[in-house]
Amino acid sequence: MRQRLCRMCGNWHDTEAWPAECYKQRSESRSAFPVPHFVCDTQDELQSQADGKWYTSKSAMRASYKAENNPHGVNFTEVGNEDLTRFTLPPKLDRKANRDAVERAISAVESGSIPPVHTTDSFPL
């Protein structure tokens, strides 16, 4: 029979029959934080810069950033504190110009033209 000094009650107990009341009680939480981390959907009332309406729901406000839900018809990206007065629409793609450029490049390669190889000597870092 082997005994050890109990740190809980200060008495000696048999190691094979340790009293249940002298086991260290673990709390349910494993961290010092009182609750797990969660992000709440509610917020103080904020005005969406996409449609000008006021929202208390983060998800509803983020839905207004989608093109189909705002009067601008533009997908907005939620970022930091950028100055929105400088916002400009992205340039429109000129599909015909792109297609023509690709066709010119294909015909140039097919006719034997080899484009120059660019190295870091021609474009120093």
Ligand SMILES: [Zn+2]
């Ligand atoms: Zn004890």
